[in-house]
Amino acid sequence: MASGDQRALLVAYLKEGDVRARDQLVEELMPLVRSLANRYAGRGEPTEDLVQVGAIGLVKAIDRFELEKGVELSTYAVPTIVGEIRRHFRDRTWGIHVPRRLKELSMKLARTRDELSAELGRSPTVAELAAAVGVDEEEAIDALEASKAYAPRSLDQPYDDDEPARAPGLADEERGYAALERGSVVRQGLDALDERERRIVVLRFLRGMSQSEIADEVGISQMHVSRLLRKSLEAMRGRLEEPELTA
Amino acid sequence: MTDVVSLTLPTEPGWTGVAELVLAGLGARLDLPYDRIDELQLATSAVLADASGAEVRVEASATDDRVDVRVGPLAADAGDPGRRRVLDALADGVELGQGEDGAMWAVLTFARGGAR
Numbered sequence: 001m002a003s004g005d006q007r008a009l010l011v012a013y014l015k016e017g018d019v020r021a022r023d024q025l026v027e028e029l030m031p032l033v034r035s036l037a038n039r040y041a042g043r044g045e046p047t048e049d050l051v052q053v054g055a056i057g058l059v060k061a062i063d064r065f066e067l068e069k070g071v072e073l074s075t076y077a078v079p080t081i082v083g084e085i086r087r088h089f090r091d092r093t094w095g096i097h098v099p100r101r102l103k104e105l106s107m108k109l110a111r112t113r114d115e116l117s118a119e120l121g122r123s124p125t126v127a128e129l130a131a132a133v134g135v136d137e138e139e140a141i142d143a144l145e146a147s148k149a150y151a152p153r154s155l156d157q158p159y160d161d162d163e164p165a166r167a168p169g170l171a172d173e174e175r176g177y178a179a180l181e182r183g184s185v186v187r188q189g190l191d192a193l194d195e196r197e198r199r200i201v202v203l204r205f206l207r208g209m210s211q212s213e214i215a216d217e218v219g220i221s222q223m224h225v226s227r228l229l230r231k232s233l234e235a236m237r238g239r240l241e242e243p244e245l246t247a
Numbered sequence: 248m249t250d251v252v253s254l255t256l257p258t259e260p261g262w263t264g265v266a267e268l269v270l271a272g273l274g275a276r277l278d279l280p281y282d283r284i285d286e287l288q289l290a291t292s293a294v295l296a297d298a299s300g301a302e303v304r305v306e307a308s309a310t311d312d313r314v315d316v317r318v319g320p321l322a323a324d325a326g327d328p329g330r331r332r333v334l335d336a337l338a339d340g341v342e343l344g345q346g347e348d349g350a351m352w353a354v355l356t357f358a359r360g361g362a363r
Contacts, residue, residue: 123282126275
């Protein structure tokens, strides 16, 4: 594509707000995004995800492009695209180095854990999990603990791609926490949580439901419930320890 | 038969994982369902966050049907009703009281075949 064409499209979008011109620019520059994403392939994140993230970087670059600077869009966009891909790795990957085999085993255990929970009507034991995936118990514990090093971008982010990012029904108003004493420490802490976290905390700590039951009710995996509970307690604790609240 | 494991850890968040790993091993020996192991770890890490002083001790004893985890010394407000409510929901038994050292200690009990 000639740079003159790119410039005309940029003028059409940035000066006249022609969104189709931006779409065309994105389409024309996707091969660049793909080639940059490919450089980061094989590091534990699906290449297609990296392409998507890179495309966000491209759109940002187009939006921020300054016609007066006189640089090529492709030159200008590269650092933004790469920055977005790197941010993705920083935010949504394993917080510490975890060997690939352990990551794969951990994902497999997460799926097996949900399957066995459904089959047995209760959470499986480590021995049952280990037998189901064909590893010994120590390896299973290693992998289950390693999965805690996985840092999703936000609490709404699924642990793996099998779960919807937001389960249906989460927007339902949850009134249960009103049952807590007015002004109690937990009640104050609940304010630090978003609606779904609050709901899960209420179901676990006030209704006394098990993690498996909550997983069924909310429509996410048990491991995800565990993760949300842990994060919620940390968030509540952070809130509780703000001096103005504990004073 | 009782298996006893004692840990003395620096009171810094990074060390909580060591206690959690050991508890996962104990829970697995007892054949606790994994969500109970998870909550054993969660409750213990919640108590560990209330540790006072430079070091905290975790003493876990496992019999055929239960794991008791004793953690301390803890800050004086470790037993406030809000925190207590969370621990009560996670563990089959929670005891908070003064230890021989005069500081607050917590004992969490997780039973095989516990309510949750």
